[in-house]
Amino acid sequence: MTPTEFYAALDEMLELDPGTITGNERLEDVEAWDSLAVISFIALVDEKFDILVETEKLAAAESVGDLYALATRQKAA
C-alpha cells in the first residue's frame, strides 16, 4: 500500500474529506484521532496488512507518518 493509499484509507476511517490527511499531521492536531480511532486503526492495519499493530508503539506514535511506518515496518519485518 502506498503512502497515498494509506492516507486515503485514514481519511475514510476517520470520516474526513478525501485528501485531508497528507502525512504531515501530528496526531494531537487531528481532532478525529481519539480512542475509537485507535480501535479502527488497529482493525484497518489488520485488514490491510494482516498484522496486529504493537500497541505500545502505537501509544507512542506522534504523527500520521509514525502510523504509516508502524504498519509497513511491521509488515516488512
Add this chain to the structure above:
Amino acid sequence: MSTVNPARVKYRQIELAGQRVGLLTAGPPEAVPMLLLHGFSGDALTWQFNVGALARHHRVTAIDLPGHGLTEATEQIGYWRGMVDWVAEIVAALELPPAHLAGHSLGARILLGGLEEEKLAGLSLSLISCAGISPSYDYEFLDRLSRIETMADAVACVLRLLGDAPDQPERLAKGLFQKLTTPAAKAALRAYLASNFAEGRLLPAAPVRWDALACPLQIIWGADDGIVQLPPPDWLPAGIAVHLLDRVGHLPHMTAADRVNALLVAHAGAT
C-alpha cells in the same frame, strides 16, 4: 488470517431494557463471545488496545456501566451488587450466550459477583486489577478522580494510574478530562463512592465465594499498581494463574496491552 473488518467495529448508544446503553462490538458474529467490563470512571473505549487482538478470535462485546460512557445513569448506580444485577439484565437483553468474561477493576468485581451469584454464565473469567478483593487500595485517589477540575488534575491522575512515567500522559489525560468533568459524570462517580465506601473504607462485604466459580479463572495485575494492590496469597484461591506484570500500574490492559491480550486469548483458548 485477519477476520477483523473495521466497518464492523461499532461503538454506539442503543435502547436496551428501557435504558440508553453504550455498547462496543467487534469481531465475527459467529465467533465465541467475549464480554469486557471497564472500571470506575472508564468506558468501553478503555479496551481500545485490546479489541483488535481479541476480535481475531472472538465476538467482542464491551458495555458501558451506568453513568459511564454512553450509558445513562440509573438508580442502580450505587452499591456494586446493584450493578451486578444491571449487567445481568443487559446481558439477558442482548441475548448474549455464555461468554469469556474479562473485567478491569470495578468491572472485574462485578463480573466476579455475577458468577458468585450465578446471575452470569461464564466460559472463563479474567480479573484485571480487580477492585474489592484486596485489603489495600487508595480511596483518596478514587475521590480525586471524581473531582477532576483542570487538565493538571487529569495529568496527575493519569500518572498515578499508569504507575510508571508514560511517554504521552497528555492524550490519556485529555480524554479523562473531557469525560469526567461533566456534571453528569461527576454525579455518577460521587454516587458510586458514596454507596460503596464509608469514611474512605470499602463497605464490608461477604468473603468472595471463589468456590462458586464454575469456570477457569486467571488474575492479571500490575506490579506497580498504586491504586489497588494484588491481594496476598491467602486472600486468593489456591492453584489459579496469577500474572504479575513488571513496571505496570493500574491499567495493564492499556499499558501492557500486547501481553494482556495474549493472556486473555490463551486463557479463553484453554477452556
